[in-house]
Amino acid sequence: MKSRPGPTTRARIRELSGSVARDRRDDLATEEPLEIRLTAPDGARKTVAITMRTPGHDFELAAGFLHGEGLVGPGDIGAIAYCTDEDLPPEARYNTVTVRLRGPIPDLPALDRHFLTSSACGVCGSASLDALRDRCRAVPRGRLELTPEILYGLPDALRGAQGVFGKTGGLHAAGLFSATGRLVGVREDVGRHNAVDKLVGWAALAGRLPLAEHVLMVSGRASYEIMQKALAAGIPAVCAVSAPSSLAVELAREFGMTLVGFLRGERCNVYAGRDRIRSTE
Incomplete structure (x- = not known):
């Protein structure tokens, strides 16, 4: 079984400096896919996102993504865990997160498509400001003051x-x-x-x-x-x-x-x- 991926990956490289070359090990930022699935008490399940990410804080990533896209609020989440579904190969289990909802999977237009995102650019955002106006209000003036x-x-x-x-x-x-x-x-x-x-x-x-x-x-x-x-x-x-x-x-x-x-x-x-x-x- 593939081990749980970490935030860094070791690689052998050749370093060139002027006319001198030497072989050494280097640390690379790990990039692997993360699939975010929703499940409901009635057994329904749905994949809502596949994003390329650096492993680590995966449950926070899932919760933050769902909140930021207006799909699921923190109070709707019952539990978050790595997926152990039988249809999933063992080597992919640490790259799949299941968010168990307290209620049914919401019937939102955004869920009619999967969010396929890359680490290079945020194509997961709402298509326009019009969509944002429907679910967000202006930030109150509040007490924040900066110098x-x-x-x-x-x-x-x-x-x-x-x-x-x-x-x-x-x-x-x-x-x-x-x-x-x-x-x-x-x-x-x-x-x-x-x-x-x-x-x-x-x-x-x-x-x-x-x-x-x-x-x-x-x-x-x-x-x-x-x-x-x-x-x-x-x-x-x-x-x-x-x-x-x-x-x-x-x-x-x-x-x-x-x-x-x-x-x-x-x-x-x-x-x-x-x-x-x-x-x-």
Whole structure:
């Protein structure tokens, strides 16, 4: 039987440096598929997603994905486990998660198709802002207030918590921070959207949603699906090391979110929600 996959995989490589070549071992970020299945008390079951991910925190990934897409809320989940169905080959069992619902599988239009996603891009997001308007409301103004100094400290704090990235150099990260810049949680994955799902799933399973007084920091760009997942979790502010997309900015402005991009060193661009950021001058 295939052993349970881990977040890193060892590989033999040849390293070239100038005219010198040497063979050595290297750590790679593991990338394997994860199938997410729903089951109901009446015996019904349905596959709702197959995503390429880095193994680890798989139950959180499933819960976060289902919540972010508006398919299943945390209160609807009875249990999450690796699948032991007889139709599944033993080597695939740690790549299949079964989410046991307390009630029937919801009859949602989104379930008429499977979400086939890759780690490279988040094609799992809703097709448009119109779909998002049907299930999400604007983020309340709340008490979250940030300073430039707090923002400037987020990238280094996130990078310092990326344990697997330190070994492989090949993972994205999503970090959840308090209003004072304290790191609350961090998750890593080969996929940007998976890292956010793992983080939101952790909060959902712990009963911490909505995350109304927190900041999400991502190691890559801010795309539509990242903003969608943050909005569904009630996160009012999202910061990214790289650029946002046009649809991400549109979403942030419509739903009252703060969006910061190109957050590097002591500079950044504020694309939406500048009222949550106050100057210390």
